[in-house]
């Protein structure tokens with residue numbers, strides 16, 4: 001079997017005004033859909049980061065892909081898997097995920113790998129998770145992912161969307177948002193995006209969530225705090241985020257050494273709130289220092305930027321060996337990414353937390369898989385008994401996504417620009433802010 005054709009689709013999907021320490025989500029999130037066709041007429045698909053740079057990188061790869069054997073991918077594209085650099089330079093501290101040039105090749109490789117595995121799954125009649133070692137679970141649990149949010153449902157002009165969740169800029173608002181998410185999807189864990197309001201209000205929000213639902217809460221301020229503030233919040237929330245609850249504190253402060261300082265102070269205070277990361281630790285080269293210094297106790301994997309699904313499985317093995325937990329990171333996405341996340345999670349024994357997903361923030365109108373939205377059963381995605389990823393592209397919907405992209409005025413994610421437009425014309429991303 002040889003690759004005979006590739007197609008790269010740039011699409012835009014409505015995204016509500018969610019807040020994080022990066023700023024404010026724009027009314028559209030950008031995604032790229034990749035199709036890889038074989039000379040025997042089978043097509044594999046993948047979804048990755050959007051905008052011009054990720055799509056151009058895939059287009060540039062065309063000469064290396066056409067004629068290549070999809071079974072021999074690692075050999076063909078070995079130079080791309082790891083990306084470049086490590087530590088602060090490679091981190092997602094200042095750049096939103098998907099915008100870091102140092103992990104660009106790992107991201108591109110991942111999209112190609114996913115599409116090839118989907119292709120191979122379709123050619124052999126096997127679900128993707130069963131090609132990469134076989135599933136250890138038939139259903140993959142995901143978390144409710146509440147965000148502080150302004151009023152609005154995303155989209156612009158004639159395409160403005162209904163606001164299903166409403167504004168949430170207080171502890172009560174967050175509890176109401178999570179109530180809706182749980183009622184609709186059945187989630188059993190809560191990953192809470194913070195780093196937006198004064199830490200005392202965010203502490204109150206975590207307490208309100210624990211009180212209202214009694215579920216594990218994981219708090220992620222994306223480096224908005226100094227080491228001192230991180231230590232204070234960790235101490236104050238020792239009960240609510242403690243390891244016994246299944247909670248953790250994710251990237252409270254920037255850099256591996258910052259996380260080390262927080263961890264040491266929390267342990268000295270007898271406070272076992274584990275620290276997780278998808279900002280300080282983003283590649284294999286970050287692991288030696290992070291493990292040596294006990295900077296993080298949980299790593300968030302993400303096949304989209306860790307260099308693909310098999311790299312995630314290697315990461316899981318390293319985490320298991322060194323006694324670290326493994327969780328899964330997410331960014332705004334549709335059903336193709338969701339199914340890829342579910343397949344890799346299904347085939348990764350050492351996955352110690354329910355995965356993150358932004359899927360509830362996307363809408364049926366934008367979904368590009370045949371049959372519409374992927375269903376959740378009690379917070380989990382069930383692996384379908386179908387070959388490959390188990391989902392097909394709806395080409396009419398894909399065309400609508402391309403039209404939205406053509407009309408959309410921007411070509412990369414920029415949460416600072418959106419913050420300046422709608423909240424504060426002088427807004428800067430200050431780290432630490434508190």
Ligand code: GKR
Pocket residue numbers: 018019020021022096097193220222278329330331332
């Ligand atoms: O969607 O604003 C967002 C998140 O802040 C996202 O970009 C982060 O990458 O969810 C992510 C995280 O866990 O850091």
Ligand code: MG
Pocket residue numbers: 220222250251277278279329
């Ligand atoms: Mg995070």
